[in-house]
Amino acid sequence: xxxxxxxxxxxxxxxxxxxxxxxxLDVDELLAIDKKIIQIKQLMExxxxxxxxxxxxxxxASPERKEEIKELSKNSGQQAASYxxxxxxxxxxxxxxxxxxxxxxxxDVPRGTSEDENVVIRQVGEKPTFDFELKDHVxxxxxxxxxxxxxxxxxxxxxxxxxxGELLQLEMALWQFTINKLMTKGxxxxxxxxxxxxxxxxxxxxxxxxxxxxYSIPKDNLYLAGTAEVILxxxxxxxxxxxxxxxxxxxxxxxxxxxxxxAAGKDTRGLIRVHxxxxxxxxxxxxxxxxxxxKMHQFILQNAEEVMQEMEIPYQIIANCTGxxxxxxxxxxxxxxxxxxxxxYRETHSCSSLLDWQARRTNIRYREDETGKVKYAYTLNNTxxxxxxxxxxxxxxxxxxxxxxxxxxxxxxxxxxxxxxGGK
RNA sequence: GGAGAGUUGGCAGAGUGGUAAUGCAGCGGAUUGCUAAUCCGUCAUCAUGAAAAUGAUGCACAGGUUCGAGUCCUGUACUCUCCGCCA
Numbered sequence: 147x148x149x150x151x152x153x154x155x156x157x158x159x160x161x162x163x164x165x166x167x168x169x170x171l172d173v174d175e176l177l178a179i180d181k182k183i184i185q186i187k188q189l190m191e192x193x194x195x196x197x198x199x200x201x202x203x204x205x206x207a208s209p210e211r212k213e214e215i216k217e218l219s220k221n222s223g224q225q226a227a228s229y230x231x232x233x234x235x236x237x238x239x240x241x242x243x244x245x246x247x248x249x250x251x252x253x254d255v256p257r258g259t260s261e262d263e264n265v266v267i268r269q270v271g272e273k274p275t276f277d278f279e280l281k282d283h284v285x286x287x288x289x290x291x292x293x294x295x296x297x298x299x300x301x302x303x304x305x306x307x308x309x310x311g312e313l314l315q316l317e318m319a320l321w322q323f324t325i326n327k328l329m330t331k332g333x334x335x336x337x338x339x340x341x342x343x344x345x346x347x348x349x350x351x352x353x354x355x356x357x358x359x360x361y362s363i364p365k366d367n368l369y370l371a372g373t374a375e376v377i378l379x380x381x382x383x384x385x386x387x388x389x390x391x392x393x394x395x396x397x398x399x400x401x402x403x404x405x406x407x408x409a410a411g412k413d414t415r416g417l418i419r420v421h422x423x424x425x426x427x428x429x430x431x432x433x434x435x436x437x438x439x440x441k442m443h444q445f446i447l448q449n450a451e452e453v454m455q456e457m458e459i460p461y462q463i464i465a466n467c468t469g470x471x472x473x474x475x476x477x478x479x480x481x482x483x484x485x486x487x488x489x490x491y492r493e494t495h496s497c498s499s500l501l502d503w504q505a506r507r508t509n510i511r512y513r514e515d516e517t518g519k520v521k522y523a524y525t526l527n528n529t530x531x532x533x534x535x536x537x538x539x540x541x542x543x544x545x546x547x548x549x550x551x552x553x554x555x556x557x558x559x560x561x562x563x564x565x566x567x568g569g570k
Numbered sequence: 571g572g573a574g575a576g577u578u579g580g581c582a583g584a585g586u587g588g589u590a591a592u593g594c595a596g597c598g599g600a601u602u603g604c605u606a607a608u609c610c611g612u613c614a615u616c617a618u619g620a621a622a623a624u625g626a627u628g629c630a631c632a633g634g635u636u637c638g639a640g641u642c643c644u645g646u647a648c649u650c651u652c653c654g655c656c657a
Binding site for chain 2: 188200201221388513517518520
């Protein structure tokens with residue numbers, strides 16, 4: 147969410163951003179409510195002030211005066227309570243509208259209304275050519291007995307899968323490779339639960355925007371997070387950090403759950419879109435400085451690219467346009483991996499800068515060394531590695547004529563020295 | 571699942587219904603000058619104000635009792651101790 151002071155002073159910029167991001171929010175109404183809340187609060191505060199003054203007098207008052215004070219104080223209290231009652235619905239509406247206010251995107255972000263207007267900013271790696279008939283990942287999995295699709299779906303529902311044999315070994319090697327890399331880059335690596343309370347989802351901004359894409363466990367008031375970001379972001383909720391603590395860099399590993407409610411009939415085949423997967427997520431809290439945030443953005447993007455390069459998977463970097471980036475984002479770059487079996491690039495990573503939008507919701511602040519002032523921090527996140535989706539690109543790119551899959555050099559130590567898996 | 575004890579500022583830590591002590595750290599200022607000490611102020615949010623300042627709110631969270639709640643009551647979350655169950 148934005149600073150209300152900024153909205154008061156720049157309503158036109160906010161309106162323009164809403165249009166660019168294809169969001170609807172009545173800014174004039176928000177400002178009207180803001181004004182009204184302040185008016186009522188002033189009246190309420192005047193009553194409370196009266197009551198406080200009377201309370202102060204109370205212990206030293208004569209018995210008759212005490213009775214008088216009781217009466218006066220009660221009146222003020224009741225008056226204040228009625229103002230508070232009046233405020234309640236206004237504040238609720240204010241809060242929910244504030245939650246919808248958008249971060250003003252970076253000036254160089256492409257303007258557009260849907261993902262069709264995203265811009266490819268660079269392509270890295272060479273697409274492989276095959277002198278045999280190439281297979282897609284499902285065919286490769288069948289051939290090598292790497293997947294349990296049918297039985298698992300019957301037990302666990304659609305979009306679930308069991309990963310078997312050497313493909314599981316590969317999956318785990320990829321996690322380990324990524325965790326090790328991020329550790330050497332200075333990240334605090336941490337496995338985090340997927341279960342969390344509702345609050346954490348509001349903090350990140352997943353709620354109220356994406357309510358339908360999250361699994362809930364009503365009996366225990368818990369929800370299943372679709373990304374470790376939800377948990378990592380709330381670790382410092384309410385904290386006032388020291389500037390010298392920043393940047394805080396977490397690499398979280400967790401099972402991730404997504405209902406995929408809006409994706410009925412889409413990507414139903416194979417590993418592309420499943421309800422449960424595992425992910426290493428990069429998450430950063432840095433000081434409130436756009437240049438610093440941009441630097442961090444490039445850093446976490448670079449980390450993800452390095453993994454892709456060392457895995458020898460061709461990919462492209464997308465500049466997501468305003469209409470595809472979500473309310474909170476200042477800048478967003480997806481990484482899409484080349485998947486020869488589908489003859490297209492598929493999203494495997496999503497790198498986002500949110501400035502203070504998320505930190506305001508979560509109440510993550512820090513004390514500036516020089517001034518002693520308390521400021522909202524900036525937050526960023528990017529995928530480190532998401533399996534099994536990245537396995538699709540991995541095995542399709544590295545497949546051989548006999549159905550085996552070669553293991554790039556960098557990963558061989560994590561695979562017990564194997565140079566290939568599967569095949570005859 | 572059962573029983574008990576807790577949760578107070580960046581940190582530590584008092585506070586048994588009447589203005590949230592005190593210490594440390596940070597920031598601002600004063601003073602003295604050998605790398606520091608001492609003193610004063612400030613130290614979360616909001617409103618009014620050019621500012622100084624003034625006022626309101628803030629003691630895990632949400633309610634309640636009361637003229638008045640950190641303090642009493644109810645619910646929730648978490649932490650610790652013990653019992654039970656358990657990979």
